[in-house]
Amino acid sequence: MNSHEGSCLCGAVAFEIQGDFNSFYLCHCKHCQKDTGAAFAANLFSQSATLTWLSGVNEVTTFVLKNTRHHKSFCKTCGSALPSAQPNNMLAVPAGCLDTKHPMKPTAHIFCASKAAWEECLETITEFERLP
Ligand SMILES: [Zn+2]
Numbered sequence: 001m002n003s004h005e006g007s008c009l010c011g012a013v014a015f016e017i018q019g020d021f022n023s024f025y026l027c028h029c030k031h032c033q034k035d036t037g038a039a040f041a042a043n044l045f046s047q048s049a050t051l052t053w054l055s056g057v058n059e060v061t062t063f064v065l066k067n068t069r070h071h072k073s074f075c076k077t078c079g080s081a082l083p084s085a086q087p088n089n090m091l092a093v094p095a096g097c098l099d100t101k102h103p104m105k106p107t108a109h110i111f112c113a114s115k116a117a118w119e120e121c122l123e124t125i126t127e128f129e130r131l132p
């Protein structure tokens with residue numbers, strides 16, 4: 001069985017996940033744009049994996065947007081995105097909070113109808129290895 005570890009930016013929260021991911025979606029919906037501040041959220045999903053908090057469980061809080069399925073768990077101190085149990089026992093894990101490598105490639109882009117206007121042609125713009 002695969003095991004994955006992750007943590008938040010300030011280091012207060014650490015967790016372990018046992019099991020495999022079923023899908024990996026890049027969500028471009030307006031809710032994900034707001035809660036990440038970015039063009040899209042990158043979340044891994046699992047129906048069978050188990051989540052264990054290794055430290056800082058009291059630092060974790062969850063926001064649920066009323067009348068939607070939109071959930072976000074995050075560290076109260078640094079605001080980093082953290083795993084959360086979704087309705088119907090689905091575990092959602094923000095890809096960026098993992099410290100161990102996971103080999104899964106994204107399954108699909110979803111909610112592309114809501115893409116930010118500035119997301120067009122991202123692959124054609126100049127790239128720098130570090131801060132220019
Ligand atoms: Zn933190």
Ligand SMILES: [Zn+2]
Pocket residue numbers: 027028029030031032033041111
């Ligand atoms: Zn979304």
